[in-house]
Amino acid sequence: MKYINFGEESSLAPDEFFMKEALKEANKALEQDEVPIGAVIVCQGRIIGRGHNLTERLNDVTAHAEMQAFTAAADYLGGKYLKDCTLYVTMEPCVMCAGASYWTQISRVVFGAHDPQRGFTTIKQKILHPKTEFIGGVQGEVCGELVRDFFRSKRSKT
DSSP states (O other), X not given: OOOOBOOTTOOSOHHHHHHHHHHHHHHHHHHTTSOOOEEEEEETTEEEEXXXXXXXXXXXXXXXXXXXXXXXXXXXXTSSOOTTEEEEEEEOOBHHXXXXXXXXXXXXXXXXXXXXXXXXXXXXXXXXXXXXXXXXXXXXXXHHHHHHHHHHHHHHHO
16 A cells, blocks of 8 residues: 655645545445445555455455545554545545545545435434544535546446
8 A cells, every 4th residue: 555645845835645545445446347436545645555345356345445435544554543544535425435534533524516316414313523624625526526427437338
């Protein structure tokens, strides 16, 4: 796994910089004909976990980008809790992934595109850990367009 530190040389704000890293993961999913969603987990300015959708490849409906990144980050840290970490994901997490983030006790969730059909913010219950902060819409148009283009392409082939 390649680890990247966010350095002062970057002209981007940290959230934008790391969302671009999550977009790189989404493009890996796209190359594998998976729904193009990517995620990275950052601790102290360093990427410690990466993931992209692998649901088709693994034939596993739970193999979402966030779940892959949680596993990689926990393995890196040697423990299941991701306190003082931030999840960057290109699409608003679903209820399953938001619930998993609760159990990791991750400090922040930053997502790109909103998912008005399946995103965790569409339900009335609070799913994230009470201490978890979240922000949506970072690079939202770019992240959303990647997924929209993927599904347009799928529909045009049928």
